[in-house]
Amino acid sequence: EAVNPQEYTAVKSKLLEWGPNAPKDIQQAVGGKTVYLVAATLRPETMYGQTNMFVGTNLDYGLYEANDSELWLVTDRAARNMAFQGIFDKPEGEYKKVASLKGDEVVGSKVEPAFGIVKEVYVLPMDGVLATKGTGVVTSVPSDSPDDYRTLMDLRKKAEHYKIQPEWAAVDPIPVLSTPKYGEMSAPTLVTELKIQSQKDTKQLAEAKELAYKEGFYNGVMTIGDFKGLTVQEAKPKVRDQMIAANVAVAYAE
């Protein structure tokens, strides 16, 4: 990994409303600033289809000063990396945390996902979110990510167990691209075909992820957005550039 850095797109989703578990003094820490949940993705071309966000309930997050008006919710590890990549409006390597939160304190918050067709989505819990990858915040595109789809279905089946309100998981997968093999819903198709029963079936999910990724990348055609009709391969950098130009995403590597 040190040899071959992963080029992520860090996508900003504006916080619209804190959820019921947010710390009581959070507004005070935020002051008048705008909070963004920032998710690292390898699939910027799918961002039209965001239906929710995911965090790990036991992970530690912070609100970090990105510039004069924005606080970004990411892990400490990601904030540090961002500081060294010159992403924050501060001298290289410097970053400041104004509040600490556990993932479960963010669950149920409402956000506006950048470039999403659906303008208000909720933050939900996911078991497999790694503290050691990306920002610890994952945006959910269940049409094209088997992990996202399976987790969303698990949450719908067992809302009480996962301590969520059913309406937080109510947005259905949104088609964004089409492939000859799996149609417009590659993740739901593969989860059904491979009979994947739970987000804990990590081996089968890895296989589904690989199949969906390859078919999407080599044979997918966009069905939505400014690059509708272009191949996924062509659209990917174009959507990414648009998002960066619109100041709703930044390049992030690790």
Ligand code: A2H
């Ligand atoms: B991807 P790689 Cl549509 N823990 O974004 C677990 N997963 C994480 C994560 C973390 N801390 N940070 C990012 N990810 C997810 C979109 C997507 C993604 C689609 C299809 C496949 C896909 C929407 N979710 O990933 O290990 C993010 O989900 C499959 C490769 O660095 C990110 O891209 O290769 C991807 O994993 C990065 O995983």
